[in-house]
Amino acid sequence: xxxxxxxxxxxxEEWKLRCDLAAAYRLVALYGWSDxxxxxxxxxxxGPEHHFLINPYGLxxxxxxxxxxxxxxxxxxxxxxxxxxVNPAGFxxxxxxxxxREDAHCVLHTHTQAGVAVAAQxxxxxxxxxxxxxxxxxxxxHDYEGVAFRxxxxxxxxxxxxxxxxxxLRNHGLLTVGRTVADAFLSMYxxxxxxxxxxxxQAGGGELVPIGADIIASAAEASRVQTGGLGGSFVWxxxxxxxxxxxxxxxx
Numbered sequence: 001x002x003x004x005x006x007x008x009x010x011x012x013e014e015w016k017l018r019c020d021l022a023a024a025y026r027l028v029a030l031y032g033w034s035d036x037x038x039x040x041x042x043x044x045x046x047g048p049e050h051h052f053l054i055n056p057y058g059l060x061x062x063x064x065x066x067x068x069x070x071x072x073x074x075x076x077x078x079x080x081x082x083x084x085x086v087n088p089a090g091f092x093x094x095x096x097x098x099x100x101r102e103d104a105h106c107v108l109h110t111h112t113q114a115g116v117a118v119a120a121q122x123x124x125x126x127x128x129x130x131x132x133x134x135x136x137x138x139x140x141x142h143d144y145e146g147v148a149f150r151x152x153x154x155x156x157x158x159x160x161x162x163x164x165x166x167x168x169l170r171n172h173g174l175l176t177v178g179r180t181v182a183d184a185f186l187s188m189y190x191x192x193x194x195x196x197x198x199x200x201x202q203a204g205g206g207e208l209v210p211i212g213a214d215i216i217a218s219a220a221e222a223s224r225v226q227t228g229g230l231g232g233s234f235v236w237x238x239x240x241x242x243x244x245x246x247x248x249x250x251x252x
Contacts, residue, residue: 100158
């Protein structure tokens with residue numbers, strides 16, 4: 001699929017954001033977290049207009065490029081000429097988070113098997129792995145209200161999220177927020193692995209050993225030291241290098 005490049009049509013700052021967001025879509029596909037075309041990653045463009053970048057609806061995540069991303073407003077109305085449709089219903093959750101959290105520049109949502117499995121458990125995320133510590137240090141829950149396309153659900157979702165960076169959408173999936181694409185992606189990497197480990201540990205059938213509350217309380221600082229501030233100065237560049245080896249077309 002040939003998509004005309006927008007590199008010369010947008011600011012250098014926007015182009016950098018487009019490349020990062022396209023990379024995140026490709027990485028979600030690479031790690032097996034996509035659900036065909038039915039989830040989204042949104043990214044705020046700095047400025048008073050409150051514009052966002054989101055995926056063109058109907059493209060698989062491994063097809064998305066920097067130029068194919070669509071610029072929308074808070075109501076998911078297109079703000080640029082694009083041959084691709086967008087999915088306003090799919091933007092409902094994202095717009096709710098962006099409205100309530102000025103710091104949530106990037107919102108990443110998945111429907112993975114492990115994520116939904118844990119979201120369906122009454123106990124939610126259990127403190128049984130090193131990965132779970134980082135999630136539990138900033139985790140919130142939102143109860144399922146059906147397919148999330150109704151605006152009246154937004155205030156409840158916003159209240160449930162609060163200042164957390166990880167949100168377990170019960171019976172639905174996982175959501176992370178970050179100041180950057182890198183932050184939101186690495187948070188989801190940790191969240192997804194937390195769920196995979198939990199489901200695998202439960203399948204083993206043995207008694208699980210919980211991590212103490214005092215250790216969990218120290219996890220936020222441990223995360224900052226270990227990753228260089230979530231997205232960090234070394235994790236995201238290494239992921240981009242992997243993409244360059246696999247398929248560099250995301251930045252076209």
